[in-house]
Amino acid sequence: MPPVFPGTVFTPSVDDGFIEDGVQVSLWDDDLPAISRLNPELLAAMRAAEARAADDGIRLGVTSGWRSAAYQQWLLDDRIASVGEETARAYVATPEQSRHVSGDAIDIGPVDAQYWLISYGSEFGICQTYGNEPWHFELATTPGSECPPMRTDANG
Template sequence: MLHLRHDPAPPVRARPMLAVALAAAAVAGLAGCQATPDPPTTTSVAPAKAPTDDVGDGARQGEAAGQVPDGTTVFDDALPALANLDPALLAALQQAAADAEDDGVTFFVNSGWRSAGYQDRLLREAVAQYGSAAEAARWVASADTSSHVTGDAVDLQQTGGSQWVADHGAAYGLCLVYANEPWHVELRPDAADRGCPELYADPSQDPRLHG
C-alpha cells in the first residue's frame, strides 16, 4: 500500500507588530522632544531719509542740486540752476540771449548755480581724473570759493553762445573769465564802460578762489 507523506506546514511567523509599534512610539517620542524652532527675528530698520539737496558723501545728482537737462536755455528759469542765479546775472543773460537770437544764436546752458554738495562731488571727480588737487584746481573750485555755488556764474555750451558773449557780452556786462574755460560767464557790471578784464589763465590763478 502506497503511503503518501504529509509534511506538516511550516509554522507561520507572526509579524513583529509589537516591535513595529514600539519603534513608531519611539519615533513619535523623539519628535515630540525636538525644540520648536524660534520664529525668525526681525531687525528694525529706520526708513531711508528722503532725498535732500546735499547728502552724505556729496550731492544728490539731479536738478535740485543744479544739474540741467539737455537743451536747457537761459530762459528755462524755473530750473534751480537758473532760478538760484544772481538776478542781475540772469537778467543780463536773458537780454543778451534775446538779442543773440537775431543772429541765429541760442544760449544753451551746461551749468549755472550748483549746490555745495554737488560742487564738492565735482571737485573730487576732478582730483580723480587729473591725479592731484593742484591740477584739479585748474578746472574746478571748492564749494566755499566757487562762483557757481554763489550763483554768480553760468557755463554756456560752445554752440555759438559762448563765442557770442566773447564778441558782444561786454555791452551787457557779461564776460568770460578764464582762458582755459571759454564757456564760463560772469557778470561785470562796469564792462559796458571799461570792457571785460583780462582773462585769468585758469581758476587756480583767480585770487578770489584763495581767500
C-alpha cells in the same frame, strides 16, 4: 541742503542744480534751480544778451548755472579722482570759491554761442573770466565797458 553723513554716497540731483553732460537748458527754465537760483542781475543780463544773440541766429544754451556746495564738492572730487589734484583745481573751484555756488557764474554752449558772448557780452556786462574756460561767464564789467583781464584758470 540735506545733511551728508559719513559713508553716504552723494549723487547730485536737479535740486543741486545738476544738468546732465551734453544737455543744454534754456535761460527761461525757471523750474530748474540751476536757473532760478542764479543772481537775478546775471540772469537778467543773460536774457537780454540772448534776445540780441537771437537776432544773429545764435541760441545761448545753459550747460551749468547755480550749483549747491555739495554738488561742487562732488565735481571737484570726481575730477581729482580722474586727472589728479593739480589739473582738477585748474578747472574746478572749491565750494567756498566757486562762483557757481554763489549764483554768479553760468556756463554756455554751443561753441558759436560762446564766441558770440565773448565778442558781445560786455555790452551787457558779461565777461569770460577764466582764460582756460571759454564757456564760463560772469557779470564782470559795467555794460558797454571793456572786460577786465582774465584769470589764467580757476586756481588763479
